[in-house]
Amino acid sequence: MKHIGAVQAIVTADVFDREPTAAELDAIELESPLILAEVDLLDAQIKAMDHPENEVDTRRIRRARNRMLDARRDLANRTAGASTAGGAA
Known part of the structure; x- marks a missing residue:
């Protein structure tokens, strides 16, 4: 039986081997009080x-x-305020 798999590491390692971006870390920090309350x-x-x-x-x-x-x-109030902060007249 032949093993079928990626021969090149670039094919599979691209998306999962990166660090979180600053925006992703900011989103986690913003949601952390809710996550802790749910726990x-x-x-x-x-x-x-x-x-x-x-x-x-x-x-x-x-x-x-x-x-x-x-x-x-x-969290809902903070995210709603952030999305309308340049707001309409």
């Missing part, structure tokens, strides 16, 4: 799955969900 919500949900439902877990999940929604709102 906190997921952690709270996972902790609540280990035992029967109780009030402490319910409050922990509710607070984490509110932080995630706040971060999502802040």
